[in-house]
Amino acid sequence: MNMLFIITGAVALVSAVMTVTRSNAIHALLYMVVSLLSVGMIFYILGAPFAAALEVIVYAGAIMVLFVFVIMMLNINRSRSEEKQWIRPSAWTGPVILTLTLATELVYALWPGTNGAFPILVISPVEVGISLFGPYLLGVELASMLLLAGLVGAYHLAHHIGPARDREGDRL
């Protein structure tokens, strides 16, 4: 339904804007996760459940977690004390609004009652799989090689870095 799509789209957009404007890296990351979840929701509305699942699992699940790991490792926000942020309730407003909206939508969409009103064509994972193993076989191979290259490259690059040091040069 249009209304659902619009609200979800708004959530995605607003959380993206929030992502790019935050100064705290973790906050930005979390807003990003919200955005990704919303986009996943949009995929579901459009009738692409497989894409929605992949978006949540891979994008929001793996890639963002990777970001989190790096940020933690580099301890970027060491100078900012998180306790202060915690204490201020104004830090909660943004995320709460967004996520509440998202939650409402999800609930609405998944509630058994309203589903039948969607006259949409659903492209199921079966068709996607057939397509992947059929016409797009070469692409799959290439993508896998790409992933391998990425893996090797990342490993090789990170292998030679010494222990992480902060701005004063002390070991973290």
Add this chain to the structure above:
Amino acid sequence: MNPAIPVEYGLVLAGLLFATGLAGVLARRDLIFMLLSLEIMLNASGLAFVVAGAHWGTADGQVMFIFILAVTAAEVAVGLALLLWFHHMHQGLDADKANEMRG
């Protein structure tokens, strides 16, 4: 075909997301945020593909999305490794420290 959601809405949303990501890449100075904004951009392009695929009613959109996802994953891996190197070399993530391509 999916008459419920006009394809233009989806593409517009993808475009707006892309623009937002671009603004983030250009405006932020910290490398982490630049990478993050880059992710937004890639996500937006994936959204566009899926929207188009749903419009035409084929699986191709989702297939492209899968490939984009693969690319993003590889890129994030390598990018974060480079980021770690950068942090190691310049003791910080200030993009302005990477000024060695001076003409």
Add this chain to the structure above:
Amino acid sequence: MFDLLWLIPALPFTAFGVLALFGSRLTRSAAAIAGTLPVAVSAIVAFIISAQFIAAPPVGHAYTQTLRTWVQVGGFNPAVSFLLDPLSIVMVLVITFVSFLILIYSTRFMAGDDGFARFFAYMNLFVGSMLVLVLAEDLLLLYLGWEGVGLCSYLLIGFWYREEENARSAFKAFLVTRIGDASFAVGLFLIFHSLGTLNIQEAMARASQQWVAGSALATAAAGLLLGGAVGKSAQLPLQTWLPDAMAGPTPVSALIHAATMVTAGVYLIARTHVFFELAPVMQHMVAIIGAATLLIAGTSAFVQRDIKRILAYSTMSQIGYMFLALGAGAWMAAMFHFMIHAFFKALLFLGAGVIIQALHEEHDIFSMGGLKEQLPVTFWTFLIGCASLSAVPFVTGGYYSKDLILLEVWNSPQGGSLLFIAGLAGALITSVYSFRLFFIVFFGEPNILVKKTSAPAMTVPLVILAVPAVIGGLVEMPGFFGAPHLFSRFVGNALPGFKALSPAPGTDLRLFVLSCMASLGGIFLAYLMFLRKPAFGKRLADSTPGRLAHRFFLAGWGFDRVYDVLIVEPFVRLSRMNKDDVLDHISRGIAWLVSFMHGLLGLTQSGSLRWYAMAIATGAVIFIGMVILL
């Protein structure tokens, strides 16, 4: 024998070639022989050819020898061809004869100079060019000779180039005559464009058929030719170069700036007389220019101190007489005066050279004196020269020629009483200044003693030249002497006859008396002022109007100053302003623009990562915008 005509100019050119290439390796005597012998042979050949011409004139009183076609472009076919007719015979004879004598003189005069061979090379180049000028059948060939003599004039005025003053005088001469040359060239373009040929006789024939007398075209063509003549002959308004041209060695002054080159303008007008007859306004202009110049030059000569400057102004004045005659339609009289003038002026200059060398480069006449006893040969020959210049009646050739001019100016429909009075006044002034010169230099107490007397090489030419200065007039004596008009009859075959108004009877006699009075009166005045009562003259000079007049005349009526202020200084200022050439600025501006853009674009290579990202984004946005819009 006529086909040896080409030898006449060719021999001096060979002399030039030999001396230019090998001059530095030749001994003095070898160079002297190489320099004088070819001209001597030229003179002999000219004499022989002339004798044959007079004895048995060819058909139409003209003989042409075409050597080759010079240019063949479309309808433009000038040829290297020589025309032999009475006019050119007169010119050739005078030129070769006088040149030969002056070159002999120079072997002695320039004996102590380092540039001996160079001098003779230039002189021979000059003689060759002058002969080409007078023998040319085609205006283009004439222009070649014209330019050649201009070049040699420059080279020879600045012969002692190590003195900056000489170089400047040479430069001035060249520039001023160049203005005339430019006018001449434009006139040639006009003639060719209108008539389709530059062959002189052919052009004149076509002009008399096609051009309307008095039309703008004819006036323009004649005016432009006149411009050229005025420059070369040092007449108004281009006369300023001649007094300064005396910076060259004296033989140069004698040959180029007295006898031959400066008369090239007179020759040109006489040769292209049809154009002037078709433009009466211009012909009258010729007469006016002549009359004005002769008065200006005469008065200027009267106050000069430098012996050569006096003679230079005198030359200017006498050529003014020739112009006056041409303007009045007295073509033949002008050529007659040219011939006599060449003799006595060369004589005077060579004499001056003797004096200058004898007194160790002294030019100021007031530092000379009492040379009568010390340089006797020079004294007598100089006397003959001055007498001829002053047109002393009966005994001198100058008298016959000048009197003829005055007579014909009076009688001519284009002349008139005003021009006659100018000529008469000029005659008076001429006598005064020439005998002022004579008395001051040769009489009185000697100021400088002569160390050595001159060699025969220098005095013999003086004597030889004195002869025609005296008897030259016999070829053309006035009618009431009942003598045969040899000259006019001979030259009349080339130039139109003189159309005289029928004068009142006895006018001739009256005019004759007037001119006698003018010349003798002038001598008497000079005698009074400078020999008998010099105090009177000094009192006159020291009075206020006298002093003003003196300064005015000394500066040649201030023409130099006027040209300086009006033309030279603005031009120099303009060129200094344009020192960084305007067009240069354009090309330099382009270079600057490129450099500026380079700098500008260089700023984009900041090395900053974010800057590059922004650049990529901007580029993408612009391209997408273009795709959308276009």
